[in-house]
Amino acid sequence: MHIQLSPLRSLNLDATLCCGQAFRWVKRGDWWYGVVGDRVLKVRQIARRLESENADLAFVEDYFGLTDDLQRILSSITKDKHIGQAVEAFRGLRILHQEPWECLISYICATYKNVPAIMQTIQRLSKSFGSLLTLDGQQFFAFPTPESLANSTVRGLEECGLGYRARYVSETARRIHETGLDLGRLRRVDREEARRELLNLPGVGPKVADCVLLFSLGKLEAFPVDVRIRRALLRHYSEHLAKELVKRVSDGRSLSSSEYEKLSRFGREYFGEYAGYAQEYLYHYERIRG
């Protein structure tokens, strides 16, 4: 199966898969391999041609966010030179449409870790508690179900490298499994309400909630603020922020919740309804350019 990408429907597959939004993709040669749901996806991009194995057109279009009007989104968020440079550098980077359960647990595991460590943790979690999948004679593992994680021991989770996050994952999984909470339902409620629900779960603070809203619930205005975005805002946007706030968040301390909300609200108000896209371009640009 292949999709011919027009300039109006551009995609930068490498940037999309290595920018740190998803943790289950590896590149071997030209091909990216990733587990999505209960299938192993194999995709590559040759210029304007996107080829994939193991998935139909509708699935690929949805997962890679090809249904989003990227032209409109990028012109909407390009408010100044700096974001303009980030957009130019990675034009075609898209926000994936991830599965909410996997996204939620992944970002609980991601707190205070670096990306390679997060990928390793998710891999170990899947290997221990997910079902085996094969493609091209290689083994992959599906992300564990809520039931599987709810029934695993905290010790077993710790052994996957979760550390103190193990009890958060265990408790959140148990709650979602036992109540049958449908995270997908949150796609249909507004951002604030969905966020409040997520914040009730253990291990979920404002940053994790905003990531889940953005990467799996279609809330494109969500603006997660991690250390890197915080640095980017201080470097390039401090003239838009209250002096008092700049002073308070300039040292290495972790953000208080009110400081977090102020920075995140700035992002939403400044970049507008697609602020989450701006966040991802800034995040990736900051990673590459420092």
Next chain:
DNA sequence: CAAGTGCCTTTATC
């Protein structure tokens, strides 16, 4: 190569 620093933070406590 060892040792120090940092990490897409959250929670508990004062």
Next chain:
DNA sequence: AGATAAAGGCACT
């Protein structure tokens, strides 16, 4: 409200 500390372990320098 705001400040402070602790948390497991890996990656990078």
